[in-house]
Ligand SMILES: Nc1ncnc2c1ncn2[C@@H]1O[C@H](COP(=O)(O)OP(=O)(O)OP(=O)(O)O)[C@@H](O)[C@H]1O
């Protein structure tokens with residue numbers, strides 16, 4: 001790679017500006033398309049995996065070979081596509097995740113506005129939220145089962161419970177993000193409190209709110225699966241638990257991979273919404289645009 | 291010490307009082323900084339007044355008190371016969387920063403005061419006027435550009451349009467052109483003067499530039515720092531409307547020199 005500043009001596013000696021070439025330094029990684037870089041990492045990962053298993057460094061019960069896992073993934077995939085029992089299980093887990101997330105957004109956003117916008121909320125409610133947030137929320141799973149039974153409700157509750165707090169924190173932080181000038185400007189324009197909230201504070205805080213939503217989107221998946229582990233249920237978590245108890249590790253692996261697609265879909269939908277709504281935020285600007 | 295010596299370069303007749311400040315003082319409770327002490331000031335209708343003084347001498351504080359954004363610790367502010375007890379709609383204000391909202395295009399930012407006052411439909415109708423204003427400040431073609439893509443000076447010009455769209459009776463300007471180069475600054479100043487005359491607006495401008503203050507103002511309030519007090523109110527009796535070539539006249543030079551000497555004196559204290 002030829003690169004960097006080429007202040008050729010001849011140009012300097014002659015004192016002419018035209019000969020001075022300032023080539024912009026291009027890092028190697030910037031010239032590689034993303035998918036190639038990602039494929040590279042994937043190949044290294046699977047290669048290492050293959051070597052470790054084929055050398056017999058670990059027992060196949062602990063770590064199946066990539067081939068075994070792939071074979072099982074194809075089997076699970078077929079079951080899902082043909083509408084087998086696994087599709088039913090995936091559907092249940094998907095519902096738990098979506099309901100849980102919707103509930104977390106509704107509660108988290110409302111509490112976030114209460115805490116971020118009102119002095120009462122900040123003074124009287126926030127300390128309790130912080131206190132609850134520091135508790136290990138998974139420990140509440142048995143309680144939810146006792147209250148709501150072994151059905152989908154207790155899983156939805158745990159998923160929502162875990163995802164609510166980051167959304168509260170994100171919303172409250174977002175509402176504090178507006179600067180002094182913007183607040184004064186809205187005051188001089190005679191804006192009501194509601195107008196200030198909707199037309200200025202909320203849009204200003206969207207980046208923080210979405211950060212909260214993204215953390216929540218990750219937590220909601222963990223909540224649903226933990227709920228299934230601890231409280232029965234008929235979703236994917238249960239399939240994983242059963243497969244693991246039968247020492248069917250390839251199945252556990254492929255189930256987790258399919259499950260991660262659901263998580264990815266939820267996360268991607270949040271990112272997509274953010275791109276649409278927060279198109280103006282600096283974070284959205286590409287690397288080269290500085 | 292007498293804070294209200296008025297150095298007369300010969301007075302000019304002006305309209306009825308719009309703003310009346312009597313014994314206005316401000317002490318910030320948080321740090322007990324005395325930002326302003328005993329400010330007495332009358333702005334007459336259609337007049338253009340500038341405030342000049344070193345950094346931190348309370349200019350922005352004075353502006354915020356006049357706008358009803360913060361209460362004075364002591365004293366009274368009366369605007370158009372009524373005491374100022376909060377923000378009012380007959381005031382247009384511009385801050386040191388442009389403060390455009392990045393999720394709105396330039397023209398949407400400009401009609402925002404209308405949107406807040408009269409709703410979305412009225413804001414739509416004000417679009418045409420917003421385009422005119424953008425034209426005046428030399429931003430035609432940038433209507434639908436987002437603020438991220440505007441330079442600092444362009445953003446300030448857009449925020450002037452936002453202030454003007456409601457045709458306020460009083461303009462409070464806190465260094466509105468600080469991000470502009472000198473040439474466009476002079477041009478904008480002339481434009482500002484024209485708009486003020488057209489709308490018979492009363493203007494109150496905070497600036498660091500003595501030239502800018504002299505070329506625009508009927509009166510220049512010179513503040514001295516710690517605590518902020520009025521050192522002197524200087525009247526500028528150059529004929530109105532002002533033109534940029536007046537800046538080369540001896541009289542202009544004399545007033546500039548006089549104000550500079552006042553500011554130097556203020557610094558020594
Ligand atoms: N919100 C505040 N709380 C406490 N002190 C403040 C506050 N705002 C300003 N001050 C103090 O009041 C004094 C005057 O500040 P002000 O912003 O009015 O100055 P200024 O003349 O506008 O300065 P500049 O020319 O730099 O804009 C300063 O000493 C500042 O530290």
Ligand SMILES: [Mg+2]
Nearest residue numbers: 349350386464
């Ligand atoms: Mg200031």
